[in-house]
Amino acid sequence: MSRQSPEIDIAKIDTATPVAPAAAAAMPLLRIEGVSKKFGSFRAVDRLSLDIKAGEFFALLGPSGCGKTTLLRMLAGFETPDEGRILLGGRDIAPVLPHERPVNMMFQNYALFPHLSVRDNIAFGLKRAGMARAAIDTRVGEMVALVKLEGMEKRRPDQLSGGQKQRVALARSLARRPKVLLLDEPLAALDKKLRESTQLELMELQRRLGMTFIVVTHDQEEAMTMANRIGVMDAGRLEQVATPRDLYEAPASRWVAQFVGDVNLFDGEVTSREQRHLTIATGDGGAIVVAEPSQPVTETAVSVAIRPEKVKLSRHGPASDAGSSQAINRFEGVVTDVSYLGGSTVYKLKLDSGAVVRSSMANAARLDIDVLSAGQRVVAWFAPDDCVVLER
Numbered sequence: 001m002s003r004q005s006p007e008i009d010i011a012k013i014d015t016a017t018p019v020a021p022a023a024a025a026a027m028p029l030l031r032i033e034g035v036s037k038k039f040g041s042f043r044a045v046d047r048l049s050l051d052i053k054a055g056e057f058f059a060l061l062g063p064s065g066c067g068k069t070t071l072l073r074m075l076a077g078f079e080t081p082d083e084g085r086i087l088l089g090g091r092d093i094a095p096v097l098p099h100e101r102p103v104n105m106m107f108q109n110y111a112l113f114p115h116l117s118v119r120d121n122i123a124f125g126l127k128r129a130g131m132a133r134a135a136i137d138t139r140v141g142e143m144v145a146l147v148k149l150e151g152m153e154k155r156r157p158d159q160l161s162g163g164q165k166q167r168v169a170l171a172r173s174l175a176r177r178p179k180v181l182l183l184d185e186p187l188a189a190l191d192k193k194l195r196e197s198t199q200l201e202l203m204e205l206q207r208r209l210g211m212t213f214i215v216v217t218h219d220q221e222e223a224m225t226m227a228n229r230i231g232v233m234d235a236g237r238l239e240q241v242a243t244p245r246d247l248y249e250a251p252a253s254r255w256v257a258q259f260v261g262d263v264n265l266f267d268g269e270v271t272s273r274e275q276r277h278l279t280i281a282t283g284d285g286g287a288i289v290v291a292e293p294s295q296p297v298t299e300t301a302v303s304v305a306i307r308p309e310k311v312k313l314s315r316h317g318p319a320s321d322a323g324s325s326q327a328i329n330r331f332e333g334v335v336t337d338v339s340y341l342g343g344s345t346v347y348k349l350k351l352d353s354g355a356v357v358r359s360s361m362a363n364a365a366r367l368d369i370d371v372l373s374a375g376q377r378v379v380a381w382f383a384p385d386d387c388v389v390l391e392r
Helices: 021-026 068-076 118-128 133-146 162-174 192-209 220-226 244-249 254-259
Strands: 030-039 042-052 057-061 083-088 103-106 180-184 212-217 229-234 237-242 264-274 277-282 286-291 301-306 312-314 329-340 344-351 356-362 377-382 388-391
Touching (some): 030 068, 042 083, 057 068, 068 180, 133 162, 162 192, 212 220, 220 244, 229 254, 237 244, 237 254, 254 388, 264 286, 277 301, 344 377
Parallel strands (some): 057 212, 103 180
Antiparallel strands (some): 030 042, 329 344, 344 356
């Protein structure tokens, strides 16, 4: 087999079906069409379709075993789809070998060669591709500077910290200038502080390079922080694809609402519709008034989702509820648990109706003389606009 040039031209992947320039400009960089993958009787990915744009930072989020890493491995070429197509730049990359694809993958365990120096680890793929020595030296120098590892070129992996190993793996993945960089749980091995700083560095790096990044993670905060869009997966399927804000504020299903962030959920039935509001009779939360959603509710049985930060608490309720929609949903109960988290305090309370509700209140002042404690009776309230109606 002849060696491939490191600058792989995506247009040369498949010359049998040329794409017109106008059509190429309109299509996404990566298109996944009805892709399925089975391992024995287990369907890891189930007829999944997804478009990812050039220059996008996209996150695949989901619980363990949902199929996100299997999908990533199919994009890299380490697994072959049983059904469907994966199109990169409008061309099917199924027949293209992993090392010949303009795609690189950064593995969760970094997969560094322990006997090679930082420089040689970064240069490994370039040597395999047959790049000239002088060009390799230039490219490695660029990558070392890019990930801020100057002065460490001669160190071996066992002489590096976890964060430094992560940077070497990232530099090696970027060295061949792929069209798409795949990252499989890239920050899982880092401590919280280092993980947070590395998230920001990855975002800045992606913006500077203008490259398409696809990251797989089970960490919701990580996905919400870094990605332009998030695809939430469960049982091999995409449950919802949306921006972080839309995913959190407008979940498409009860499952997504429960999976992404904390949420209070009430199951009930629509009993009336008037003045752009619905009244939902719930089993343990009483009657809840919600703003009618933009998409008409066709079912009577629904769930009402309210994020904890939308639920306000005080000893006496809102200052004035006359004519205010903020006080339409007003309940009384007893605080059963208080968790101080620094920037906010999370309260758990049992309403007189029997429902258990969580409320997250910002700690705006350093010391709050009006802080609530377990055992106190309080008033909880939230606005109809703060509720999301989900069909069951």
